[in-house]
Amino acid sequence: MLELVARKEASRFMLWLTPALAVVLTMLSGLALFALLGKDPFEAVRVIFVEPLLDPFSRTELLVKGAPLVLIAIGLSFGFRAGIWNIGAEGQFTIGALTAGAVALAFWNVEGIWLLPLMALAGAAGGAAWAMIPAWLRIRFNANEILVSLMLVYVAELLLSAMVGGPLRDPDGFNFPESRMFHDSATLPIIIEGSRAHVGALAALGAVVIAYVLLHRHLFGFEVRLFGQAPRAARFAGFREARLVAACLGLSGALAGLAGMFEASGPVGQLVPALPSGYGFTAIIVAFLGRLHPVGILLAGAVMALTYIGGETAQMAMNLPAAAINVFQGMLLFFLLGIDVLVNYRIRLRRAL
């Protein structure tokens, strides 16, 4: 019989080696998977991980794809450290895009540099407000925030499709459920000429820096970490749990909402029902892959973005099925969690009695 025994203290070194190890193991299993599919495995791994880095346009697309992942994951990492599980970032992302988009459409024919900041504010506020629902229900009724935040994703998506099929629908669009294209004043400035990389990438970088300071140099970060590791001690120290729940959910909601605003006013340029494309869920993988550390999240976001764009390239260049890429991404989380178990526990052989 096998038995898992908790280690007294997980090695710090291993804790940081795990994500790298998971990436390596994923690549190795990827080789096997691609070989089974009858494709040249080394070529496939090269196309996924190296090709996007060689092409200038793909490099800028890494910023487009990585920025929302990093932004959302940073927000989630606070709650995850404190043991507050916001699984509904996808919903907060959607509401952020919706509120920001509503502002953009309300001032559709109006020019002004104040419009984008106003939209950003609306997006962050919308996302935060959406996250306050599970926060309030948990504080007031001790409802499980995992379930509530997850269920609200579907509510948010339906709300978005109802809005773009109703009040926010393009009046000249043959009743198709889409909003108008945003005006120039409501479209994000591009930071690299000829690409789609927008100022959201800078905002994500800023969030990394601020999160680092908050987490390691500020009382709030101490509170968060203490709650995660020793909730009783935190209560004795006089920290109020309700405030922390609201702060963590609000912060992650605001950042997810901001990411939604960037997505709507950046690469998409309008509100469409398919706007939420899974960033909120993928960001959970990114947060854990990055060890809930701001710098780690930055790197993990880059790796995830790379697999997405490399996956598309591999489809085009080698006719790899899309499902193979999804399996590949899934394996990453699987190996990460699997190795984590081995880092925190050791396996002991138990004699059958």
Place this chain on the structure above:
Amino acid sequence: MSLWKKAAAVMAGAALAVFAIGAAAAEPLKIGFVYVGPTGDFGWTHEHDLARQAVEAHFGDKVETTYVENVAEGPDAERVIRQMAQSGHGLIFTTSFGFMNPTVKVAKQFPDVKFEHATGYQRADNVSTYSARFYEGRHVIGLIAGKMTKTNTIGYIASFPIPEVVRGINAAYLAAKSVNPAVKFRIVWVNTWFDPGKEADAANALIEQGADVIMQHTDSAAPITIAEEKGVLAFGQASDMTRFGPKSHLTAIIDNWSPYYIARTQAVLDGTWTSTDTWDGIAPGMVAFAPYNPALPKEVVALAEYARFGIMLGKIHPFTGPINRQDGTPWLAAGETASDGDLLGMNFYVEGIEGALPK
């Protein structure tokens, strides 16, 4: 390195580049396809992929095709389309409505690449649109459904409340009603084109509400499988889905894109390609049908065939007045047929359908 050597290297490089361009001209035409679902959906995307294979078979070495499947109708679409344009594709088919704005955006940046967008309404000098008159097919299967239902309840799994889908519901309802005045439609909106789980749930819910014939405007075969299990009848979507329900599958509306794709490829090869707007139906063969289930009564098959030939010959129009809107206001006067403009913007149920159209 001496100056001479440098110069020689530059010259050699230039010669290579010239040679490369010369070689490129003789290379096959690269054709890209962007799919919204997996090629294995056995529905919408499957048919587009069959047409892609038909293009390859028809032109052989003269073309080279690539595709990307499962592309979400969101921010990723533009990148995929752009990567295709950038990697030397001369003709790109984007096969879902949600790819419209990304296609138009990319097309602006690549004026030499030809784009073909399915089911949209925005065109440009290098962007054509094409779609099929699926409502003609809906008319035919609506007649069969009206004849075959015993509970007088037909379940309809609808995707998004866009004109194309609403048009299909109206066409099927009017046809069913014309042969069975007691018929009722129950409609479930699933807000997706492809989600076997949701589609199966919808089919189950409809059957529980008494529907004994299921129609779908979503792309997976899940509803057919459910219909087979529960012993009710169903129609395939976009492709022949008989194998998923040998007993339940009555026929299917097949989207046959091959002739169009071959013609457009030929046009690019000949240099005669221009931006066009194509909306073809049963007559040119863009809308076709799977074989009728052998269990269908002869008179029902005869009725369906009569309608099919009538539409093909232009004698029958699925939307012929008198038709009122759901609220009772008149839409078409007796004998009047719907204009393409009305059909393309259709956003109302016809009289007799219950429930509100999602807004």
